[in-house]
Amino acid sequence: MSATQRIRQEDSGTGPRLRGGPSASAAMPELSYTEDVARETAEAYEKVRHVIPAIEWPAYAPYVKAINDLKRQRNAVILAHNYMTPEIFHGVADIVGDSLQLAKEAARSEADVIVQCGVHFMAETSKILNPDKTILMPDMDAGCSLAQSITGADVRALREKHPGVPIVTYVNTSAEVKAECDICCTSSNAVEVVESLGAPRVLLIPDQYLAANVAQRTDVEILTWEGACIVHQRFTGAEMREYREAVPGVKIVAHPECPTDVTAEADYTGSTAGMITWLKQNRPEKALLVTECSMADNIAAEAPGVDFVRPCNLCPYMKMITLPKILASLVHMRDEVIVDPAIAARARIAVERMINLKS
Ligand code: 13P
Ligand code: SF4
Numbered sequence: 001m002s003a004t005q006r007i008r009q010e011d012s013g014t015g016p017r018l019r020g021g022p023s024a025s026a027a028m029p030e031l032s033y034t035e036d037v038a039r040e041t042a043e044a045y046e047k048v049r050h051v052i053p054a055i056e057w058p059a060y061a062p063y064v065k066a067i068n069d070l071k072r073q074r075n076a077v078i079l080a081h082n083y084m085t086p087e088i089f090h091g092v093a094d095i096v097g098d099s100l101q102l103a104k105e106a107a108r109s110e111a112d113v114i115v116q117c118g119v120h121f122m123a124e125t126s127k128i129l130n131p132d133k134t135i136l137m138p139d140m141d142a143g144c145s146l147a148q149s150i151t152g153a154d155v156r157a158l159r160e161k162h163p164g165v166p167i168v169t170y171v172n173t174s175a176e177v178k179a180e181c182d183i184c185c186t187s188s189n190a191v192e193v194v195e196s197l198g199a200p201r202v203l204l205i206p207d208q209y210l211a212a213n214v215a216q217r218t219d220v221e222i223l224t225w226e227g228a229c230i231v232h233q234r235f236t237g238a239e240m241r242e243y244r245e246a247v248p249g250v251k252i253v254a255h256p257e258c259p260t261d262v263t264a265e266a267d268y269t270g271s272t273a274g275m276i277t278w279l280k281q282n283r284p285e286k287a288l289l290v291t292e293c294s295m296a297d298n299i300a301a302e303a304p305g306v307d308f309v310r311p312c313n314l315c316p317y318m319k320m321i322t323l324p325k326i327l328a329s330l331v332h333m334r335d336e337v338i339v340d341p342a343i344a345a346r347a348r349i350a351v352e353r354m355i356n357l358k359s
């Protein structure tokens with residue numbers, strides 16, 4: 001489906017709306033591609049022209065301008081994960097980053113409204129850290145296979161089964177799960193968090209592959225859960241070796257949610273932000289990003305000269321977030337993320353304990 005079709009087919013939605021006050025609905029802006037729109041979005045287009053043909057930009061640009069205008073009116077910021085599509089990442093995001101960076105920025109934010117362009121657990125993390133702010137999620141169905149793999153009751157059962165063993169939860173979990181755990185971690189600090197506990201044995205849940213990758217980098221004994229990311233678990237070590245043969249000199253850059261036979265073949269393994277930093281510092285001629293597709297599209301503009309070889313695994317949840325849905329969220333101030341205050345208070349302890357770790 002072309003970008004133009006994708007934009008036109010999307011309804012701007014009918015989800016639950018907030019009532020009254022400063023957060024009441026605004027009028028839906030005019031969405032024509034005028035000279036003003038072209039001029040005001042020209043800088044953003046320069047960053048995405050390698051992936052969005054000029055003929056398709058008029059379908060995106062009116063949304064980009066309308067969203068940026070409305071953000072100012074609402075005192076809103078857009079936090080966007082590195083897996084967002086390029087028109088979101090370069091066109092409307094105020095802050096981009098990996099899960100840890102977005103959690104830290106959410107904690108620092110002075111905006112009244114945060115629009116979370118990512119998946120639901122990220123929006124919940126923002127709400128946990130900002131109980132008084134309005135957190136909007138442009139599509140409430142944007143979940144995560146890891147977050148869906150475990151419940152609060154499962155964590156309580158693990159505690160009973162392993163008394164005295166600290167429980168570290170990957171940030172890709174619900175607020176309810178975080179509330180049952182001792183500390184949170186992300187892919188960029190998992191080893192550091194595990195070692196900070198000073199325990200000989202730690203439960204690191206729910207991603208079995210992140211746990212296996214961490215276990216290879218620490219002397220702490222790691223117990224885990226059977227969760228997996230549907231995007232990263234599909235990569236295989238054999239596939240990596242085939243790429244190495246087919247593309248001589250290629251550098252393999254992998255996410256630690258990949259199985260260990262994949263990370264064993266990698267030149268670098270790290271969070272999405274870690275991957276970007278490594279690429280900018282090392283500037284390989286050819287790089288294979290073993291992660292979600294949009295990453296390569298997004299960083300191509302910042303890493304000129306790197307030829308990206310992309311095995312394209314899309315995260316269906318991340319791809320639910322689109323410009324029309326972001327605009328509808330801001331126009332109607334709807335789809336607000338709510339976390340039970342008692343659960344949020346307990347989950348906050350685990351998230352803040354991670355954020356406050358000295359690195
Ligand atoms: P990062 O924290 O590395 O951005 O990962 C989040 C995620 O969902 C990866 O699949
Ligand atoms: Fe969850 Fe995997 Fe999608 Fe990340 S890429 S949000 S871990 S399903």
